[in-house]
Amino acid sequence: MNQDAWLAALVGELRRHGVGPDLAGHVVAEAATHLRDSGEPPLSAFGAPGSYARDVADSIGAAAPAPRRPPPGPVRLDVRGISKRYRRHRVLSDVNLTVRAGQIAAVVGANGAGKSTFLRICAGLVSPDRGEVHAYGSLGYCPQDGGTREFLTPDEHFVLIGTGRDLDRSAARRAGRAHAARLDWEPDRGRLAGQLSGGTRQKLNLVMARLGEPDILLLDEPYQGFDRGAYLDFWHEVWRWRDTGTAVVVVTHLLNQLDRVDIVLDLTPDRERVV
Ligand SMILES: Nc1ncnc2c1ncn2[C@@H]1O[C@H](COP(=O)(O)OP(=O)(O)OP(=O)(O)O)[C@@H](O)[C@H]1O
Helix, strand or coil, rough: HHHHHHHHHHHHHHHHHHHHHCCHHHHHHHHHHHHHHHHCHHHHHCCCCCCCCHHHHHHHHHHCCCCCCCCCCCCEEEEEEEEEEECCCCEEEEEEEEEECEEEEECCCCCCCHHHHHHHHHHCCCCCCCEEEEEECEEECCCCCCCCCCCCCCCHHHHHHHHCCCCCCHHHHHHCCCCCCCCCCCCCCCCHHHHCHHHHHHHHHHHHCCCCCCCCCECCCCCCCCCCCHHHHHHHHHHHHHCCCCCCEEEECCCCCHHHCCCCEECCCHHHHHC
């Protein structure tokens, strides 16, 4: 089944499973983006349209009634009046965001809207032209890709990152493997990061960001290359981290779980926004 036929079938299946038109639109757009970025055939990335639509409907069903969770805690990340230009190109203009412990903020917007730039500024990797970022607590950052070292094994990554987060070698390995298991991944001892699939390398990036259980997690579309099961595991992990008091900021193109986040920061410039 080609991509267009699969997406068309998904539209029908989502309707059949009672998913509303707005959410269905997000799901289809997000699936299309994933297929375009990954180049994977739709059946191997998401499975049959009917079973994917059922999983989406189930995940929404699981959302209602809203699960009990602790109220948000203290402010962990406070971003005030951030502006950024690259030469004459204005990327961010007076952007504000406050995230508390136990909240998820989704950063959305069109391609090139400045989502990754914004997250890099929050992580302290890029300086803004104007504005301030205050982080209250420890910080983990998962880049869109490229955070791994080709000639190290996953365990060696865990030890390397763990060292900076007060974990000794065996504690870092144990913690890394425990986080990996929650993403349904058991790292192979002898395999180097350069030999892992793209999706598995992203799991490694995600586990590294999570090592030492930072108070603030900055995630830049961390699910690139994930198959359907890994994508759902990822969101369950995000909700679990939130419910145990982590402040999570997650960049995404489009979000089919908008009802399960606390804050949505849309960086689409006003002139491009569709209302
Ligand atoms: N180091 C840089 N030098 C010059 N321009 C840059 C640099 N980094 C980003 N840009 C430009 O800034 C704009 C925003 O890029 P950014 O990657 O933050 O957008 P994005 O919303 O994350 O995009 P996407 O959805 O495609 O991932 C783009 O036009 C990009 O070309």
